[in-house]
Amino acid sequence: MHNVVIVGAGPAGLSAAIAAAAAGAPVLLIDSNPRMGGQYWRMAADSLENQIDQHYDLETGLLLINAVKARKEIEVWSNAQIWSATHKDGVNTLRIIHQDNEKIVNTKNLIICTGAYDRTLPFPGWDTPGVMTPGAVQSLLKGHAVLAGKRIVVAGSGPFLLPVATGVLKAGGEIVELIEANKPIRWLKSFAAMLENLHKINEGYYYLKTISTGKVRPRFGYAVVRAYKADNDELDSVDIAKIDRNFNIRKIKNIKCDVAAIGWGFTADTSLAGSLGCKQIVAEDDGVVIWADDKQQTSVTGIFVAGEITGIGGSELSMAEGVIAGISAAKFVGCKVEIKKAHIKRRAKKQRFATALIRAYPIKSGWKSWLTGESIICRCEEVDLNDLKHAITELGATDSRTAKLFTRCGMGLCQGRICGRSVVDLVADNLEISPTDIDRIAAVNRPIITPIPLGVLAAGE
Amino acid sequence: MSQSEIEFTYNDQKITAVAGQSVGAALLAVNIRSLRLSRFNQNKRGIFCGIGVCFDCLVVINGVANQRACIIEAKNGMNVQTQVGSNA
Numbered sequence: 001m002h003n004v005v006i007v008g009a010g011p012a013g014l015s016a017a018i019a020a021a022a023a024g025a026p027v028l029l030i031d032s033n034p035r036m037g038g039q040y041w042r043m044a045a046d047s048l049e050n051q052i053d054q055h056y057d058l059e060t061g062l063l064l065i066n067a068v069k070a071r072k073e074i075e076v077w078s079n080a081q082i083w084s085a086t087h088k089d090g091v092n093t094l095r096i097i098h099q100d101n102e103k104i105v106n107t108k109n110l111i112i113c114t115g116a117y118d119r120t121l122p123f124p125g126w127d128t129p130g131v132m133t134p135g136a137v138q139s140l141l142k143g144h145a146v147l148a149g150k151r152i153v154v155a156g157s158g159p160f161l162l163p164v165a166t167g168v169l170k171a172g173g174e175i176v177e178l179i180e181a182n183k184p185i186r187w188l189k190s191f192a193a194m195l196e197n198l199h200k201i202n203e204g205y206y207y208l209k210t211i212s213t214g215k216v217r218p219r220f221g222y223a224v225v226r227a228y229k230a231d232n233d234e235l236d237s238v239d240i241a242k243i244d245r246n247f248n249i250r251k252i253k254n255i256k257c258d259v260a261a262i263g264w265g266f267t268a269d270t271s272l273a274g275s276l277g278c279k280q281i282v283a284e285d286d287g288v289v290i291w292a293d294d295k296q297q298t299s300v301t302g303i304f305v306a307g308e309i310t311g312i313g314g315s316e317l318s319m320a321e322g323v324i325a326g327i328s329a330a331k332f333v334g335c336k337v338e339i340k341k342a343h344i345k346r347r348a349k350k351q352r353f354a355t356a357l358i359r360a361y362p363i364k365s366g367w368k369s370w371l372t373g374e375s376i377i378c379r380c381e382e383v384d385l386n387d388l389k390h391a392i393t394e395l396g397a398t399d400s401r402t403a404k405l406f407t408r409c410g411m412g413l414c415q416g417r418i419c420g421r422s423v424v425d426l427v428a429d430n431l432e433i434s435p436t437d438i439d440r441i442a443a444v445n446r447p448i449i450t451p452i453p454l455g456v457l458a459a460g461e
Numbered sequence: 462m463s464q465s466e467i468e469f470t471y472n473d474q475k476i477t478a479v480a481g482q483s484v485g486a487a488l489l490a491v492n493i494r495s496l497r498l499s500r501f502n503q504n505k506r507g508i509f510c511g512i513g514v515c516f517d518c519l520v521v522i523n524g525v526a527n528q529r530a531c532i533i534e535a536k537n538g539m540n541v542q543t544q545v546g547s548n549a
Contacts, residue, residue: 045479045480048479133510143483413527414516
C-alpha cells in the first residue's frame with residue numbers, strides 16, 4: 001500500500017492524517033512550521049512560557065497533535081518547505097527542502113491543507129513599521145511570547161479580530177481601539193446558522209467579556225484609513241474613520257498607537273494545489289479557492305483538499321473536511337473504508353456557519369477611496385497607485401495581468417500573495433469594469449511555491 | 462544567562478532572546494521594529510504578516526540576505542544585520 005501524503009499540519013491536515021491512519025494507510029505529513037498545529041493552534045517552543053491562555057480551544061488541538069504523534073503509521077516532517085510541485089501522468093512530484101537537504105516525494109495521492117493567511121487592503125502608510133496583520137500579533141504571542149507593542153489598535157473586519165484583541169489583553173497589553181468595519185446586525189441575516197452553532201456564540205461572548213473587562217469598547221462601522229510615521233519613520237498614529245455601509249469615509253479622528261493590526265478576513269493559500277493543476281474557483285467573498293467534490297477530491301484524480309483552501313470557514317469546518325479527505329485518500333490507496341453520513345452532516349452544519357460568517361463581514365468597494373496616488377499598492381516592488389493608473393491610462397493595460405507586467409506589481413518575493421487580490425480590484429475599478437473570475441484566478445498563479453536560497457538547490461543536484 | 466536564553470547580535474548590538482523565539486520576535490521584544498530598508502525608496506520595513514508570507518521582514522543572517530526574520534529561529538551566536546535594499 002502507498003503512503004497517503006498530506007501537506008499542512010493545521011486543523012484540516014491533522015484530522016486528515018488521523019482519519020487516514022485509522023483506516024489503515026501509512027501517512028507522510030509534511031509541514032512548514034517547526035511544530036504541528038498550524039496557525040490556529042500555533043505552539044511555542046518548550047523553552048518559552050506556556051501560552052495556554054492565548055488559545056480558546058487548545059484542548060482539541062493538543063488531542064489531535066498527540067494522536068498524530070502516538071500513531072506509528074504517521075511520519076511527520078516538520079520545518080519542510082515545498083518549493084516546487086508538478087503533476088505528470090497521475091504522479092505528483094514535490095520538491096522539498098527538509099533539514100537543509102532537498103528531498104523529492106513522488107505520490108499518486110495527496111491531501112493539500114495549506115490553510116490561509118490574513119487578507120489585507122492597502123491604505124496610505126500601510127508599509128510603515130508597526131502596521132501589521134492581526135495574524136502577526138497573534139503569532140508573536142502564541143509562538144514567541146512577544147507582545148507586538150505598547151498601544152495596539154486592532155481593526156478591519158471579521159470574527160478573528162476578537163481573539164486577537166483578547167490575546168493582547170490577556171498578555172497584559174493595551175488595546176487603544178478595537179474597530180470593526182461591519183455592524184453586528186448583519187448576523188441577523190443568518191439566524192438559523194447561529195442557532196445550530198450556539199457554541200460559537202459562546203466563544204464570541206467569551207471574547208467580548210474579556211474585552212470589556214479590559215475597559216475596551218469595540219466600535220462598529222469604523223476603519224483605519226491612514227497611518228502616520230513618527231520622526232524615526234515608524235508608526236506614530238492612525239486615522240480612524242467612521243465609514244458608511246459602502247466603506248466610504250464620513251468622519252476622521254487621529255489615534256496615537258505603536259501597532260495597528262489590521263485584517264480583512266483571510267485569503268486561501270492555493271499556490272501548491274494551483275501548481276498541480278487543481279481547478280480554482282472564485283468564492284462568495286471574491287477570494288480564489290480550490291474546487292472540491294463531496295469526497296473532498298479536486299479536479300485532479302487523487303488530489304484531495306481540506307480546510308481553508310476550499311473556502312474560508314474556520315477550524316471546525318477544516319476538521320470536518322479533513323476527516324472526509326483522510327477517508328477518501330485512504331480509500332484511494334486501497335483501504336476498505338467509507339465516508340459516514342455523520343461526517344457529511346457535520347461538514348454541512350459547519351459550512352452553513354462559514355457561509356453566515358462570509359455574509360456577516362463583507363468587504364465593500366469604498367476601501368479604494370482611502371488611497372492616494374502615492375499609496376504603495378505592491379509592497380515588494382514599491383508600486384504605487386499612480387504607477388498602476390499610468391499603466392492603464394498611458395500604457396493601455398486592459399487587465400490586471402498586463403498592468404502587472406507594466407509595473408511589476410505583484411512580481412516581488414511574495415509573488416502577489418499580499419497585493420494580488422487588491423490589484424485585481426483596483427485595475428478593474430480604473431477600467432470601470434468588474435473583475436472576471438479569470439482575472440482573479442490569474443492573480444494567484446505562482447511558479448515557485450516558496451522562494452528558497454539557490455545555494456540549497458546547487459548543493460543538492 | 463539561564464539555560465534557555467540565547468544571545469545573538471543585531472548590527473553588532475548584543476540581543477538576548479529565549480530559545481525558540483524567531484529573530485523578528487526577539488528584536489521586537491527589545492523594541493527594534495525596523496528590519497530593512499526597501500530597495501527603491503529606502504523606506505523602513507518591519508514585521509507585517511508574521512507568518513512568512515509577505516517577505517517584508519527580510520534581514521541578513523550570517524552574511525546571507527533575504528532571510529525572513531519572522532520565521533527563522535534565533536540561534537546562539539547569529540550575526541543579524543539590517544538588510545539594505547537587496548543587499549546584493
